[in-house]
Amino acid sequence: MDKKRLEYFKKKLQVRREELLKVIARTEEAGRTADEDTTVDLADKAANSYTKEFLFGQTDTDRSVLALIDGALERSKTPNFGLCANCQSEIQQKRLEAVPWARHCISCQEKHEQGLL
Numbered sequence: 001m002d003k004k005r006l007e008y009f010k011k012k013l014q015v016r017r018e019e020l021l022k023v024i025a026r027t028e029e030a031g032r033t034a035d036e037d038t039t040v041d042l043a044d045k046a047a048n049s050y051t052k053e054f055l056f057g058q059t060d061t062d063r064s065v066l067a068l069i070d071g072a073l074e075r076s077k078t079p080n081f082g083l084c085a086n087c088q089s090e091i092q093q094k095r096l097e098a099v100p101w102a103r104h105c106i107s108c109q110e111k112h113e114q115g116l117l
Helices: 003-033 042-075 093-098 106-113
Strands: none
Touching: 003 042
16 A cells, blocks of 8 residues: 555544544533432433433443544554455555544455354
């Protein structure tokens, strides 16, 4: 991958990383404040509890994507960025545009999702 494309993807990854950090911080704050309501109604407490659990689950997903982005930023420092972790073929540009933290080409990703890798 040429330096211009690499810099483009690094910038895209860094922007997405910053966005995720902001979303995680907002979601955590919303989760903390969900239980601050001192309502005595049992149904309201159940709804608040569900909301809190949902928000923390969303944070876990965002943290997983953040870890993938951090891994991609580390790979961008090596010649391995843009290469499939399994077959070492070049990952398609359209795939990197959509998911710049992708570790696998499409066919290897399908195998990975099926548990074959």
